Amino acid sequence: MMVTRALCLVAGAIFVSTKPPLWGLWLALSIVGMVVLPWLAVIIANDRPARRRGRPERPTNRHDQSALPPGASKPAEHRVIEQG
Secondary structure (H helix, E strand, O other): OHHHHHHHHHHHHHHHHHOOOOHHHHHHHHHHHHHHHHHHHHHHHOOOOOOOOOOOOOOOOOOOOOOOOOOOOOOOOOOOOOOO
């Protein structure tokens, strides 16, 4: 859609500079394409089902495993490597 919008912009510039027969109509169509196409692109991009009110659903396949391996609950000693 945005490529078509860019083409409408280029076509509008060409119509203004060359002034072909019915150039006002062609220019108006180009301007409508430049205005309507971004609007439609936003509408299509944001098209999704409405959110339900209330608390969000929690995943049902949660594991009770911790993210850390056993014995890793103590903070590790920090080693500093100095460049010399």
